[in-house]
Amino acid sequence: METAIKTSTIKDKLIFEYENSKLFLFGDTQLRDKAMESFYEQGIPTRKHEEYKYIRMGLMLKGEFNISINENCSDAQIESLKFLKEAYVVIIENGIFIEGASNVQNLPKGLTICSLVDAEKSNSPIFEKHYAQYADVKADPFIALNTAMTKDGAFIHIAKNTIIEKPIHVIHISTASENTLIHPRNLIVVDENSQVKIVESFETVATTAKTVSNALTEIVVDKHAIVDHYKIQDEKELGCLVNTTQVIQQKQSVFSTHTFTLSGSLVRNNLTVVLDDEHIESHLNGLYLTAGNQAVDNHTVVDHRKPNCNSNELYKGIIEGKSTATFNGKIFVRKDAQKTNAFQSNKNILLSQDGTINTKPQLEIYADDVKCSHGSTTGKLDEEKIFYLRARGISVINAKKLLMHAFASEVVNTIKIEALREYVQEKI
């Protein structure tokens, strides 16, 4: 009962804060009002909510929160986060696009990067066409909350027939000395025949209090486009992250996404990929490493709406300490989506006595001419393999490390940007 009261107060507080600040927020107030209404109806999900069964969102939002934070970290700290040397860097600090720190000058032809606020101000038709069209406020309270309260974020547009060689690196930085709640939001539109690699990283620096980041990214992949998307989540002990990614794919496009959860006290990923036309390919990869009291919850939805599409999903986890990892992968195959191939695999290694793994691979299939499968395994490190290595003079610790690296490599090797692959490998 007690927690119920607390979560309801945070809900009321958010609404109060919204009413206070809504005049200063960019864009369509009607859209925001509607989203807030939807949030009010849904509330902060409790564990009774089927989709939030294994994670305690109420706990994350316990206590006081500063909603209009305005802190900055030093340039040197920002510099240290730019781990991709060759990239167009976008800095989003506490939910605000910082143009000065970003490296978005001298962009090649066809590439537009600006803040959401600017995109809205300039009446960009692409922004108007796509903004808030895909993430449904009724589907999830955090989508609603983000839609209502977002202040800023990045708008990235790749025009028709453009190949962007260098990756685009969007760095989300949380930095705070008191508890904060922010709602950064990105819109990425990739037009016909274009190719791009986008890395989103989520970092917490110089923080002494709890930061909750409710980030949302919408990605539009138009016909024949090829998009490589990476998420590196490194929120340290104090950072909490709710990361919603909503993807819509058009005809014959290829979309790959790779989610790496390296740290963070609570990380919830809602990834939805909608295959809205024929001959689409989607790849969803993920790796989560949890330790301490961490909770990581990966929810993915692959929605096959049209025939002749392929999707492939691979999520792997290594669980240590008292941490909890959850994987919930849904595959929908709609009535017309014949000749669909959808595969899903989730593998976990539980290293400690006190860790918990919950997995729920789900298939909902309404078409008959399909090939779908999912598999899930959970176990510890293979004793025989450790023995094999030890028999060859490798210490227990090194043998375990070696095996874990081998386990993770299946996901890590899917990274196509070399610098990023090295960075992730090192982090593991």
Added chain:
Amino acid sequence: MNEVIEQKVNTEYKYGFVTDIDSDSAPKGLNEDIIRFISAKKNEPEWMLEYRLTAFRHWLTMEEPDWAHVTYKKPDFQDIIYYSAPKPKKVLKSLDEVDPELLKTFDKLGISVLEQERLSGVESRVALDVIVDSVSVKTTFKETLAEKGIIFCSFGEAIQEHPALVKKYMSSVVPSSDNFFAALNSAVFTDGSFCYIPKGVHCPMELSTYFRIEAAGTGQFERTLIIAEEGSKVSYLEGCTAPMRDENQLHAAVVELVAHKDAQIKYSTVQNWYPGDKEGKGGVFNFVTKRGMCLEENAKISWTQVETGSAITWKYPSVILKGDNSIGEFYSVAVTNNYQQADTGTKMIHIGKNTKSTIISKGVSAGFSNNSYRGLVRIAKGAENARNFSQCDSLLMGDQCGAHTFPYIEIKNNTAVVEHEATTSKIGEDQLFYCKQRGIDNEKAIGLIVNGYCKDVLSQLPMEFAVEAQKLLEVSLEGSVG
């Protein structure tokens, strides 16, 4: 192929007929008086009535669950007759005393009690506890069983004659407050089977009960309780067919199994209740709570089910693996056709050390039906070296049906090894081609492939039952797959 499917989909339900037996029914509706009426009718002791009333009061506070992947018009619980017994007869000594109408019904089903009796001299004997509309009419082979010390009787009889056992074990596995339908059952159950296998006894024959739903508008609320003492072994069979009805009939049974040290219980079900007509009208609602408890070490409980009937199936036979080294198994074939909906699966709760569980689930959906597997594998913190293997496959026939899997896997111990696999596909064109090339027609080929697909589960059924199961599956395959 579509033509064949269509033609077969149109096959009428073969076992639909109504036998006229005068019912001695309670008025419609549910309240404390009805419960008192049922209790009085069955001559129950005071504690039993108390138990029912407690369950009923708890039921009033509960809500009908709606998380299952099924849609239906919720039954009006006040529009159900909660008690209907065929004409009360004194204790029956021989088959001649059984209502001839009843015997005819069984003849039509192809399960003649006479035949069973004739078989009694042969090696494979099947004791039959015939249930028509909630009341056990005929119990055969009771004497043979009694020699071994096995108690096999109707639940009502058990309450009268073995109150201590009933009191001790009833609701020990499925508490009366467990879920909405279990609570309802606890309040209004009319009869069922009771089975007690004493220490070290291997039950010499397969125990079997046939459930039928007779008398229009009757809900059927069975309760089965099987207790296997240390080192004992029993195999229990349950099979059902129901006559054609227009209105929905509710069936909310509770089955509890208790296995002590080294005991083994094998529980097999063939369910072929009326699934509704091809527009999805009518049919039986099957909301069953089945659970087994491996109470002490080395116990083993195995569920096998062939589900072909019912408009809606909502059933999760579960095993709680409490004793160390205990084993739980679940083998299931679920076939849905037309507008049938099935949400079925299992729960394996690993608590003891070195516990093992296996789940094999095969779903076949055709027509406009929806077939879901929903299962839970939970490894508790203390369950060292627990092992689970799950496989659930779905076969789709036609582009209007759905097949879904909702597995929940919760692991809190790092020595556990848990594997889950699921596949969904349609019948392989090359398999069909192979059969056809060898002169097997389309319909037979599909039957052959589906039978092969379900073989893992069918092979788990006891010999005596396998014939019947295959027959039922064939009928349903005729109606669903072709």
